[in-house]
Amino acid sequence: MDTRRYRIDVNYITDNLLVCSFPPTRSDVYELKRFMDDKHKNCYKIVNVCEKTYDTTMFGENVLAYPTAINGVARLTELWDFCEITDKWLKEDDSNVLLTHCQNGNVPSGLFLASYLVYSRILLDIRTSNKTVSNEERKRNN
Numbered sequence: 001m002d003t004r005r006y007r008i009d010v011n012y013i014t015d016n017l018l019v020c021s022f023p024p025t026r027s028d029v030y031e032l033k034r035f036m037d038d039k040h041k042n043c044y045k046i047v048n049v050c051e052k053t054y055d056t057t058m059f060g061e062n063v064l065a066y067p068t069a070i071n072g073v074a075r076l077t078e079l080w081d082f083c084e085i086t087d088k089w090l091k092e093d094d095s096n097v098l099l100t101h102c103q104n105g106n107v108p109s110g111l112f113l114a115s116y117l118v119y120s121r122i123l124l125d126i127r128t129s130n131k132t133v134s135n136e137e138r139k140r141n142n
Contacts, residue, residue, distance in 0.1 A: 006035045010099065014122065016090050018099040019109045022050045029054050036099065043095045047082065049074070049108040050101065068108040082112050083119035090120075 008031050010020040023029045036044045036059075046056075046063045051070070056063040066082060068074045074082075090096050102108035117123040 007031050008035055010035060013113055013117075016097045017113055017116070018097055019113060020099065020101045022048070022052055022101050022103050023054065026054075029058070033058050040095070040097045043093065044097050044099060045089055047086075047098060047100045047112065048102075049112050050103050052103065066108075066112070068102065068111075070103045071107055074108065074111060079112065079115045083116050086116050087120055 008020055008023065008028060010018055010032075012018055020032070023032045032046075036046070044062060046059060048054075048056075048063060048065045049068045051067045053065065053067075064082075064085065066074060066078050068078075086098050089098060100109045100112055114123075
């Protein structure tokens with residue numbers, strides 16, 4: 001999905017899992033709101049896994065927080081809770097998306113999203129399909 005006309009760095013991990021860095025200014029928060037409303041109106045949740053916070057009232061009930069240090073590790077109970085909430089949300093409707101952000105869009109977001117990819121078995125499915133493709137390529141090349 002094209003994100004170039006927005007002043008934020010949203011990246012799609014899958015069609016319904018997004019990641020970006022923490023919106024540092026009020027105008028960046030508005031820009032994140034504009035992006036989410038333009039691309040995923042009424043179908044998104046935002047998960048802040050940064051220690052920092054911002055005024056989330058414009059997003060209504062759509063923001064969850066799991067404060068995590070920039071190079072810190074979340075508690076297993078938080079990861080499990082995140083995975084269950086994410087799974088339920090994404091299964092409610094095919095158009096639902098979840099955006100996770102942290103200080104730099106890397107470590108905590110990566111940890112939470114990787115946990116969900118394993119929890120939901122998406123990672124296993126991708127790995128299996130990659131092996132299948134690799135086996136098919138080997139067969140063709142021999």
